[in-house]
Amino acid sequence: MLDATRSQQCLARLCQLITPQLLLELWPIVLRIARHIHRFRNEPVSPSATHRFETELASLLCELGRRIVQWTLNHVEADDRAMLPRSLFWQNDHYRLKRRSPTRNVNCLFGKIRVWRWLYEPTEGLGLSSLFPLDLKLGLVCGVATPALADRVAQLAVDFSQRQLLAVLRDQHQVSWGAETLRKVTAAMAEAMSPFRHAAQVEQVLGWLRQAAEESGPRRIVLSAGRDGIMLPIRLLKKYREGATATLSVFNRRGKRLGTVYLGQMPEAGQVTLSEELTRLIQDVLSAWEGPPLRLVYVTDAGFHPSEYFEKVLRHMPDPWHPDKYLQWEWVVDYYHACQYISQLGEAIFGPGRAAHAWAAKMRRWLKEKPGGVFRVLRSAGALRSIRDLVGEESDYDKAYDYLRGHASSMDYCTCRRLRKPIGSGVTEAACKIVFTQRFKRAGMKWNIADGASILALRVIALSRIWPTVRDATLVSNYKNHPRTPKASHGKPLKIAA
Numbered sequence: 104m105l106d107a108t109r110s111q112q113c114l115a116r117l118c119q120l121i122t123p124q125l126l127l128e129l130w131p132i133v134l135r136i137a138r139h140i141h142r143f144r145n146e147p148v149s150p151s152a153t154h155r156f157e158t159e160l161a162s163l164l165c166e167l168g169r170r171i172v173q174w175t176l177n178h179v180e181a182d183d184r185a186m187l188p189r190s191l192f193w194q195n196d197h198y199r200l201k202r203r204s205p206t207r208n209v210n211c212l213f214g215k216i217r218v219w220r221w222l223y224e225p226t227e228g229l230g231l232s233s234l235f236p237l238d239l240k241l242g243l244v245c246g247v248a249t250p251a252l253a254d255r256v257a258q259l260a261v262d263f264s265q266r267q268l269l270a271v272l273r274d275q276h277q278v279s280w281g282a283e284t285l286r287k288v289t290a291a292m293a294e295a296m297s298p299f300r301h302a303a304q305v306e307q308v309l310g311w312l313r314q315a316a317e318e319s320g321p322r323r324i325v326l327s328a329g330r331d332g333i334m335l336p337i338r339l340l341k342k343y344r345e346g347a348t349a350t351l352s353v354f355n356r357r358g359k360r361l362g363t364v365y366l367g368q369m370p371e372a373g374q375v376t377l378s379e380e381l382t383r384l385i386q387d388v389l390s391a392w393e394g395p396p397l398r399l400v401y402v403t404d405a406g407f408h409p410s411e412y413f414e415k416v417l418r419h420m421p422d423p424w425h426p427d428k429y430l431q432w433e434w435v436v437d438y439y440h441a442c443q444y445i446s447q448l449g450e451a452i453f454g455p456g457r458a459a460h461a462w463a464a465k466m467r468r469w470l471k472e473k474p475g476g477v478f479r480v481l482r483s484a485g486a487l488r489s490i491r492d493l494v495g496e497e498s499d500y501d502k503a504y505d506y507l508r509g510h511a512s513s514m515d516y517c518t519c520r521r522l523r524k525p526i527g528s529g530v531t532e533a534a535c536k537i538v539f540t541q542r543f544k545r546a547g548m549k550w551n552i553a554d555g556a557s558i559l560a561l562r563v564i565a566l567s568r569i570w571p572t573v574r575d576a577t578l579v580s581n582y583k584n585h586p587r588t589p590k591a592s593h594g595k596p597l598k599i600a601a
Contacts, residue, residue, distance in 0.1 A: 193587075239585055299577055476516060
């Protein structure tokens with residue numbers, strides 16, 4: 104009985120919301136749906152009939168949604184001019200109420216809609232554009248997309264090429280855009296969401312750290328940083344240029360990776376921006392962490408930029424708990440890069456073939472499993488050279504030998520495995536693939552820096568699993584930024600009459 108009463112109350116409220124004008128707008132579509140159902144029920148059932156029924160029903164429901172959105176948005180502002188403020192202040196400029204004007208090309212998730220809204224013109228005629236408070240109130244992106252559609256476009260842009268995305272919008276959302284409009288919306292979403300990425304990534308990493316602290320295990324929690332570069336095709340340039348990616352991962356007490364957040368940067372001299380973002384992320388995570396002490400590990404290859412970052416930044420990063428001390432970062436050279444140099448040594452000693460492969464396989468096991476494994480490899484290589492000389496190039500031998508000897512202090516993989524520390528930069532190597540290669544290096548693709556930066560900004564948000572958090576923060580920020588009436592109290596947004 105109680106449930107029946109509640110259902111009647113909900114139905115009564117729904118009837119109050121659905122006005123006769125809205126029913127008149129929706130009634131033709133509802134009749135078409137009813138006829139469509141009747142026709143399907145009275146014809147022979149078959150796979151083709153079922154497919155046709157679902158496809159046509161989806162199209163009708165989309166049209167129903169489009170009309171609901173259009174009618175609802177057209178009734179947000181008051182029709183009566185007297186109910187609206189005669190003037191507004193926006194970004195330190197004064198605007199005066201003029202007339203009602205329709206939108207030209209606004210689209211929602213259900214297709215193109217036409218929305219009438221009141222126009223305010225600047226009073227001083229300084230070349231300013233007219234102001235539409237409703238556009239700001241609704242959060243229209245670039246004046247052409249509702250927030251839901253813009254969010255959908257941004258998410259699709261993470262994985263889809265421009266041509267694929269335009270096809271999806273046309274087929275699934277009845278939105279017909281050109282490439283220029285698509286780029287404008289994507290760039291606007293990237294610009295709006297990027298300021299909130301950092302705080303969301305910090306909270307994401309802290310959440311994984313708290314999860315690790317609640318679990319048991321024999322070792323300390325590991326916070327692992329890494330970075331790497333990848334060559335990208337840039338428009339109007341014959342040579343590829345190096346983009347860069349960085350990662351920050353959390354490993355629990357048993358060495359299991361709980362999660363990773365990603366950073367990325369289009370080609371830039373010195374990779375300065377990426378270094379600053381990674382440093383800020385690490386510092387803010389460590390400053391906010393209140394749990395047990397962490398083991399700080401830097402796993403990467405020994406390339407120029409990764410090495411420079413360790414020597415100039417991580418070695419001298421102040422300890423947030425002891426300002427007079429530095430954090431103790433442990434640099435682990437990627438095991439798999441070291442293995443490549445072992446194979447190079449084998450081919451220099453034995454020449455390409457089975458003997459080189461067998462020796463390299465044995466040395467890789469020594470390097471990974473035995474204490475002082477890198478020194479065992481070097482002694483074996485040196486002894487073999489003195490006994491049987493070289494079959495391959497001496498320059499290859501010297502390059503590989505010098506690499507292993509020069510980074511021997513960062514290749515204690517036996518101890519790393521005992522302490523449950525990562526020994527491979529697979530997370531960072533995978534970041535190059537999933538952040539850049541899968542999206543930026545498809546057949547025939549070339550990029551300019553600005554368009555690539557927009558896609559990259561959205562991609563690292565999605566891959567870091569913080570999209571809902573960043574999107575919600577962006578929407579809240581847009582809601583707070585509205586025109587105000589001259590007599591409005593400070594800090595209160597303009598209220599638009601319903």
